[in-house]
Amino acid sequence: xxxxxxxxxxxxxxxxxxxxxxxxxxxxxxxxxxxxxxxxxxxxxxxxxxxxxxxxxxxxxxxxxxxxxxxxxxxxxxxxxxxxxxxxxxxxxxxxxxxxxxxxxxxxxxxxxxxxxxxxxxxxxxxxxxxxxxxxxxxxxxxxxxxxxxxxxxxxxxxxxxxxxxxxxxxxxxxxxxxxxxxxxxxxxxxxxxxxxxxxxxxxxxxxxxxxxxxxxxxxxxxxxxxxxxxxxxxxxxxxxxxxxxxxxxxxxxxxxxxxxxxxxxxxxxxxxxxxxxxxxxxxxxxxxxxxxxxxxxxxxxxxxxxxxxxxxxxxxxxxxxxxxxxxxxxxxxxxxxxxxxxxxxxxxxxxxxxx
Amino acid sequence: xxxxxxxxxxxxxxxxxxxxxxxxxxxxxxxxxxxxxxxxxxxxxxxxxxxxxxxxxxxxxxxxxxxxxxxxxxxxxxxxxxxxxxxxxxxxxxxxxxxxxxxxxxxxxxxxxxxxxxxxxxxxxxxxxxxxxxxxxxxxxxxxxxxxxxxxxxxxxxxxxxxxxxxxxxxxxxxxxxxxxxxxxxxxxxxxxxxxxxxxxxxxxxxxxxxxxxxxxxxxxxxxxxxxxxxxxxxxxxxxxxxxxxxxxxxxxxxxxxxxxxxxxxxxxxxxxxxxxxxxxxxxxxxxx
Numbered sequence: 348x349x350x351x352x353x354x355x356x357x358x359x360x361x362x363x364x365x366x367x368x369x370x371x372x373x374x375x376x377x378x379x380x381x382x383x384x385x386x387x388x389x390x391x392x393x394x395x396x397x398x399x400x401x402x403x404x405x406x407x408x409x410x411x412x413x414x415x416x417x418x419x420x421x422x423x424x425x426x427x428x429x430x431x432x433x434x435x436x437x438x439x440x441x442x443x444x445x446x447x448x449x450x451x452x453x454x455x456x457x458x459x460x461x462x463x464x465x466x467x468x469x470x471x472x473x474x475x476x477x478x479x480x481x482x483x484x485x486x487x488x489x490x491x492x493x494x495x496x497x498x499x500x501x502x503x504x505x506x507x508x509x510x511x512x513x514x515x516x517x518x519x520x521x522x523x524x525x526x527x528x529x530x531x532x533x534x535x536x537x538x539x540x541x542x543x544x545x546x547x548x549x550x551x552x553x554x555x556x557x558x559x560x561x562x563x564x565x566x567x568x569x570x571x572x573x574x575x576x577x578x579x580x581x582x583x584x585x586x587x588x589x590x591x592x593x594x595x596x597x598x599x600x601x602x603x604x605x606x607x608x609x610x611x612x613x614x615x616x617x618x619x620x621x622x623x624x625x626x627x628x629x630x631x632x633x634x635x636x637x638x639x640x641x642x643x644x645x646x647x648x649x650x651x652x653x654x655x656x657x658x659x660x661x662x663x664x665x666x667x668x669x670x671x672x673x674x675x676x677x678x679x680x681x682x683x684x685x686x687x688x689x690x691x692x693x694x695x696x697x698x699x700x701x702x703x
Numbered sequence: 704x705x706x707x708x709x710x711x712x713x714x715x716x717x718x719x720x721x722x723x724x725x726x727x728x729x730x731x732x733x734x735x736x737x738x739x740x741x742x743x744x745x746x747x748x749x750x751x752x753x754x755x756x757x758x759x760x761x762x763x764x765x766x767x768x769x770x771x772x773x774x775x776x777x778x779x780x781x782x783x784x785x786x787x788x789x790x791x792x793x794x795x796x797x798x799x800x801x802x803x804x805x806x807x808x809x810x811x812x813x814x815x816x817x818x819x820x821x822x823x824x825x826x827x828x829x830x831x832x833x834x835x836x837x838x839x840x841x842x843x844x845x846x847x848x849x850x851x852x853x854x855x856x857x858x859x860x861x862x863x864x865x866x867x868x869x870x871x872x873x874x875x876x877x878x879x880x881x882x883x884x885x886x887x888x889x890x891x892x893x894x895x896x897x898x899x900x901x902x903x904x905x906x907x908x909x910x911x912x913x914x915x916x917x918x919x920x921x922x923x924x925x926x927x928x929x930x931x932x933x934x935x936x937x938x939x940x941x942x943x944x945x946x947x948x949x950x951x952x953x954x955x956x957x958x959x960x961x962x963x964x965x966x967x968x969x970x971x972x973x974x975x976x977x978x979x980x981x982x983x984x985x986x987x988x989x990x991x992x
Contacts, residue, residue: 381809381901383816413902529944534955538905539896544719548940551711565896587819699946
C-alpha cells in the first residue's frame with residue numbers, strides 16, 4: 348500500500364518538475380579539456396556562461412569536460428542527446444565524425460560543431476577566423492625578433508593550425524624577410540609539462556619569441572622564465588607571464604552561443620556555416636603590452652585590426668606560393684574560404700613538411 | 704653542434720624526466736613487496752593540487768611540500784587498508800584510486816586554477832631523485848629490511864611463516880610509493896610547470912607504471928629507462944625544431960610500446976620472468992592460511 352502511494356507520489360513529482368521546466372531548453376557542451384585551462388576550453392565555458400546570463404531561465408546548460416577525440420566522444424555526445432538536450436555544442440575539430448554519427452541517430456536534436464566543415468540538416472558548423480589574429484602577431488613578431496628565429500608550438504596537423512602557421516609566417520616575413528620559424532608538433536592540445544619542454548627546446552635553439560597553438564599557458568611561463576617574448580593563446584594570459592606576454596588572440600564565443608540558443612528557443616534554428624573574425628567580434632586581441640612593445644608598433648597592430656575589419660587587408664593576399672614554388676594565390680587576389688578551410692600545405696619560406 | 708645547445712638539451716631532459724623517476728621508484732618499492740598500485744596518476748594529481756593550494760594560501764614551500772606528502776600518505780593509506788585489510792582486488796582498487804584522484808583534484812583545485820605562483824627551482828628535486836634511486840637500490844639489496852620487503856613480495860606465506868609482518872611491511876611500501884607519487888605531483892605543479900590545471904599530469908603516472916615493468920623491477924634500470932623515455936621525447940622535439948621530419952605520434956606511444964616489448968621479451972623465458980617479477984605481485988595475502 349505504502350509502495351503504491353509512493354509510486355503515485357513520485358509520478359506526480361516527476362510530472363510537476365517537468366511541467367515547471369516545460370519551455371526550458373537544455374543546452375549541452377562537449378569540452379576537449381577542463382574549463383580551467385585558461386585557454387581554448389576556458390573561452391568556450393566563458394561563452395556558455397555568457398549565454399546563460401543572456402537567456403536566463405529559458406535555458407539550462409550542461410557540459411562534459413575532458414572528452415577525448417575518439418570513440419569516447421560518441422558516448423559523451425549521445426549521453427547529452429539522449430538526456431533531452433535540445434542543442435549540443437561540440438567544441439573541437441576532431442569531434443566531427445562523432446557529432447555526425449550521433450546527429451543521425453537524433454534528428455530532432457540540434458548540433459553545433461566548432462571548427463569543422465561537415466554539416467547536416469541538424470548540424471551547423473562555426474568557427475572563428477583566428478588566422479586574422481595570427482596575422483597581427485606575425486607582424487609584431489617579425490618586428491620584435493632579434494635572433495630572427497621564432498619558436499612555434501602546435502598541436503595536431505589540421506587545417507586550422509596550418510592556416511595559423513601560414514598567416515603568421517606571411518605577416519612576419521612581410522616585415523622581416525630573414526625571419527625563420529621553428530615548429531614543434533606536440534600531438535596533444537593540452538599537456539602543460541610537454542608544452543613547457545617544447546618552449547624550452549625552442550628557446551634553447553635560439554628562438555626569442557614563442558608562439559603557441561596549444562591550450563595551456565605553460566609556454567608563456569617558460570618564455571617568462573627564460574627572459575624571451577611570447578604570445579598567449581585563446582584567452583588573455585598576461586597574469587601568468589607579465590614580462591613575456593605581448594598580446595593574445597582571444598576567442599569570443601558568447602554572443603554567437605547566445606544567438607544560437609535564442610534561435611532554438613524561438614524555433615528558428617537552421618543548419619548553417621558561420622565563420623567570423625575581427626569584424627563580428629568573434630576574435631579579439633588582448634590589450635597590447637605597453638611595457639614590451641613600442642608605441643608605434645602597437646599603433647600599427649591596431650591599424651591592421653581595423654584594416655582587416657574593413658576588408659582592406661586580408662591575411663592571405665597574393666602572390667602566395669607553396670613550398671614547391673607553385674603560385675597558389677595570384678597577385679591582386681586573396682585566398683577564398685574554400686582554400687582556407689582545407690589548407691594542408693605550408694607557404695613558401697617555411698622549413699620542414701606538414702606531417703601526414 | 705655547440706656545447707651550449709647540448710647543455711640546454713640535457714637541462715630540459717633532466718627537468719622533464721624527474722617526475723617519472725620519482726613516481727617510478729616509489730612504485731618499484733611497492734611492487735617489490737607484492738602490491739600493484741595502479742593509482743599513481745590519481746596520487747600525483749592530488750599531490751600536485753594539494754601542494755599548489757597550500758602554496759597559494761601560505762606562500763610557504765615547506766608547508767606546500769609537507770601537505771602534498773600528507774595527501775600521499777592519506778590516499779595511499781586508504782588504498783593499503785582496502786587491499787591489505789579488506790583484501791579488495793588490487794587492480795580494481797588502484798584504478799578506482801586514479802579515477803577518484805582525478806575527480807578529487809579537479810574539485811579541490813577549481814577555485815585555484817589560474818592563480819599565478821612563483822615556481823620552485825627544479826634542481827633540488829633532480830638531485831633528490833638520483834639520491835633516492837641510490838638509496839632504494841642500497842635498501843633493497845643490502846639492508847635487512849630491504850630483504851624482508853623482497854621476501855614478502857616473493858612469497859608472503861613463507862615470509863609470514865618466518866615471523867615477518869607481511870601486512871605492516873606492505874603498509875610501509877604502499878605509503879612510500881604514495882609519498883613518492885605525491886612528490887612527483889608536487890614537482891609537476893610547483894617546479895616543472897608552475898600552475899594548477901585539471902589533469903595536468905597528462906598520463907605521466909601511467910608512464911611511470913610502465914617504467915617499472917620496463918626496468919624489470921631494478922632501481923638502476925628504472926633510472927636508465929626513465930632517461931631513455933625522457934631523452935627520446937626531448938630529442939624528437941629538437942629534431943623537429945631543426946626541421947627533421949618525424950612521426951610524432953610514434954614517439955608519443957614509444958614508452959608503452961617499449962614496455963610491451965620488454966614484457967614479451969621477459970615472458971618468453973619463464974626463468975627470466977621468475978627472476979624479475981616479484982612472485983606474489985597482485986596476490987592478496989590471507990593470514991589464516
